[in-house]
Amino acid sequence: MEFFLSLIALLIAFVGGAGTVLLLAPSRWRESPCGFAGAALVLGAGLISLLSFCLGFMIQGVLLRWIITAVCMALFALGRVRYMKQACKAERFRASAVQVLLGILVFAQLWFVTWLSLYKSWLGWDGLVVWEAKATIAFQYNGVLPLQYFTGGYEVAHVTYPLFLPLLQLWIYEWLGHIDQSMIKLIGPYLYLAAVLLLIGSAKRIANNLSNAIIAVLLFGLVPAYMLGEGSVSSGYADFPLAVVWLCALAHSLEYFKTGTLSAARLTGASAMLLPFVKNDGVIALLCITVTIMPRVIHERNWKAAAWMMIPGFGVLFGWHMLIKFSHLNEGDLVPVTVANLLAHLNRTGTLFRFTTQELLTWDHWGILWPAAIVAGALLMTRARTVPWYPLVVNGLLPLLLYPCVFFFSAWVQFQAHVGVTLPRLFIHNAPAAILLVSVACGTLLGLDRNEFVANKGGGTPGRRPRNQVC
Amino acid sequence: MSIRKAIARALGFSLLAALVWVGGGALITAVRRDTLKLQLDPDVSSDFVLAAVGVSHSTKAFNEMLRPWGEDKVLLVIAPTVSMQVKQVYYEFLVLGYPRRLPAIMCDSRSKEASTLFHPELASSNIDALIFFDIVPSRSVKGARQVAPKLYVAPQEEVPTWSSFCP
Numbered sequence: 080m081e082f083f084l085s086l087i088a089l090l091i092a093f094v095g096g097a098g099t100v101l102l103l104a105p106s107r108w109r110e111s112p113c114g115f116a117g118a119a120l121v122l123g124a125g126l127i128s129l130l131s132f133c134l135g136f137m138i139q140g141v142l143l144r145w146i147i148t149a150v151c152m153a154l155f156a157l158g159r160v161r162y163m164k165q166a167c168k169a170e171r172f173r174a175s176a177v178q179v180l181l182g183i184l185v186f187a188q189l190w191f192v193t194w195l196s197l198y199k200s201w202l203g204w205d206g207l208v209v210w211e212a213k214a215t216i217a218f219q220y221n222g223v224l225p226l227q228y229f230t231g232g233y234e235v236a237h238v239t240y241p242l243f244l245p246l247l248q249l250w251i252y253e254w255l256g257h258i259d260q261s262m263i264k265l266i267g268p269y270l271y272l273a274a275v276l277l278l279i280g281s282a283k284r285i286a287n288n289l290s291n292a293i294i295a296v297l298l299f300g301l302v303p304a305y306m307l308g309e310g311s312v313s314s315g316y317a318d319f320p321l322a323v324v325w326l327c328a329l330a331h332s333l334e335y336f337k338t339g340t341l342s343a344a345r346l347t348g349a350s351a352m353l354l355p356f357v358k359n360d361g362v363i364a365l366l367c368i369t370v371t372i373m374p375r376v377i378h379e380r381n382w383k384a385a386a387w388m389m390i391p392g393f394g395v396l397f398g399w400h401m402l403i404k405f406s407h408l409n410e411g412d413l414v415p416v417t418v419a420n421l422l423a424h425l426n427r428t429g430t431l432f433r434f435t436t437q438e439l440l441t442w443d444h445w446g447i448l449w450p451a452a453i454v455a456g457a458l459l460m461t462r463a464r465t466v467p468w469y470p471l472v473v474n475g476l477l478p479l480l481l482y483p484c485v486f487f488f489s490a491w492v493q494f495q496a497h498v499g500v501t502l503p504r505l506f507i508h509n510a511p512a513a514i515l516l517v518s519v520a521c522g523t524l525l526g527l528d529r530n531e532f533v534a535n536k537g538g539g540t541p542g543r544r545p546r547n548q549v550c
Numbered sequence: 551m552s553i554r555k556a557i558a559r560a561l562g563f564s565l566l567a568a569l570v571w572v573g574g575g576a577l578i579t580a581v582r583r584d585t586l587k588l589q590l591d592p593d594v595s596s597d598f599v600l601a602a603v604g605v606s607h608s609t610k611a612f613n614e615m616l617r618p619w620g621e622d623k624v625l626l627v628i629a630p631t632v633s634m635q636v637k638q639v640y641y642e643f644l645v646l647g648y649p650r651r652l653p654a655i656m657c658d659s660r661s662k663e664a665s666t667l668f669h670p671e672l673a674s675s676n677i678d679a680l681i682f683f684d685i686v687p688s689r690s691v692k693g694a695r696q697v698a699p700k701l702y703v704a705p706q707e708e709v710p711t712w713s714s715f716c717p
Binding site for chain 2: 081195197198199200201202203204206207208211212215216219227231232233235236257258259260261262294297298301302303306307308315442443444446447448451454517520521522523524525526
């Protein structure tokens with residue numbers, strides 16, 4: 080019964096997400112059903128969390144749960160109406176051997192991940208006392224985190240950490256009617272499915288060939304850091320959710336990079352909005368997405384699209400930090416980001432370089448993903464005319480430089496301990512982009528890509544939006 | 551097929567094979583190394599951390615122990631030493647006990663003054679109960695009750711000097 084109720088809770092999230100995607104980009108379902116479903120899973124989870132947080136200031140308990148459910152259903156109904164208005168004759172679906180193989184691969188990975196999550200891994204230390212703790216406290220307070228939790232001056236479970244994951248866990252608790260630390264582990268497989276579908280959608284869109292998607296899905300399932308240990312899908316940490324939300328934002332920014340459509344911009348913005356609400360590190364992801372879309376935005380001077388993509392993410396970031404500031408909470412692990420602090424800690428460079436290279440070459444965490452990603456990035460740059468290297472390199476490889484730089488501002492007395500504990504988990508966030516990069520490079524070498532991604536003049540660089548583009 | 555294409559394909563296959571081989575090997579090793587066999591249980595992770603108190607359903611035992619004390623009460627946790635395991639148990643106590651205030655003193659065997667305090671801002675507050683983890687309360691503590699092999703609770707009605715509870 081618990082399993083069934085948890086699935087209902089997650090299904091409602093998916094329905095709400097599907098409605099959101101249909102409203103923001105009605106043509107998405109036709110263009111890429113896998114990408115559509117992946118985005119719906121991610122945005123649905125975000126929708127539940129954001130609604131719980133915002134509505135929680137006014138209502139609580141059973142009423143809050145039913146209102147959120149009603150909003151999800153209403154969004155789906157509205158989205159479906161909008162979709163029907165734009166629907167054109169659908170192609171008849173015929174399953175090919177590649178599709179069947181891909182289906183088997185996805186199903187097998189999902190089963191494996193669910194088994195690992197439920198029976199082989201507990202929530203983990205941070206998963207329990209940083210993330211799930213907030214869900215437990217909110218459940219005791221009738222489904223909302225009380226304001227005194229932020230303002231009471233008695234800090235439990237890192238008050239300043241954002242609430243995407245705890246509020247999604249709370250959503251399951253509310254449907255179950257009790258706390259259940261086993262059932263919230265289903266969030267991992269839920270998001271894993273989203274990641275795999277987004278990878279399939281993006282890989283297919285880039286190379287115009289489903290075989291490329293098989294490589295992406297295969298590689299995604301063979302990164303040990305994703306399967307077991309701190310920050311993995313089977314743990315209760317927020318690192319894997321952040322990785323999936325980032326992948327969702329990347330998938331849509333890739334679409335924007337390709338088409339320049341407003342619908343892609345809207346979906347990029349909706350995904351990026353969740354980044355700072357999953358984890359404070361989401362600000363790096365937000366930065367990378369900004370760097371990704373800026374060349375095209377500036378080239379086309381499409382400020383409307385820029386507003387769609389940037390305002391939601393930076394709005395949530397600003398709002399969250401205002402709440403923290405007005406609650407007089409100390410953000411703890413980092414000193415203020417100033418030039419003076421950077422210069423004072425420049426002597427950490429050597430240590431950070433050593434830690435970073437050591438982590439990237441730790442084969443029992445990553446296999447040979449990172450060396451392969453660097454080679455793949457270099458390879459794709461040489462094929463700039465046919466492959467979209469820029470978004471993949473920015474999101475897959477740039478964080479390898481940015482994340483270690485965060486520790487120039489570490490407030491820990493023993494900053495090495497901070498790096499050692501945190502850095503391995505940080506690379507989980509951008510690894511999906513690196514996997515996509517490697518799979519595209521492999522596909523290019525194997526001759527699997529049909530080179531239709533970059534329709535614009537100038538190959539990998541952004542070009543003008545086609546005149547007949549209306550969505 | 552041109553030689554250039556053939557070389558590219560060979561490189562592509564090699565790269566893919568290496569990724570699958572190393573990643574798959576590492577994954578199999580990681581799964582084999584993981585000896586955990588968990589049951590589906592509502593308190594599975596809390597029990598995992600609180601197993602140190604010495605009972606199987608430790609979360610339930612702790613929650614029942616706290617029930618007599620209302621939300622505005624302050625309960626002092628006393629532990630014999632500062633260690634990662636003791637800290638983990640204490641942080642879980644904090645979460646389960648919320649919104650009750652649970653300050654703590656983790657004693658130092660060298661001197662009482664060197665003990666580590668958590669939430670020292672509550673040092674002047676009235677303490678409603680004492681929770682002893684991994685330490686047996688001294689005879690001077692009245693009404694102490696054993697909840698689990700390594701967990702005791704005792705009612706209190708004053709502003710004590712925290713370090714007086716250290717051995």
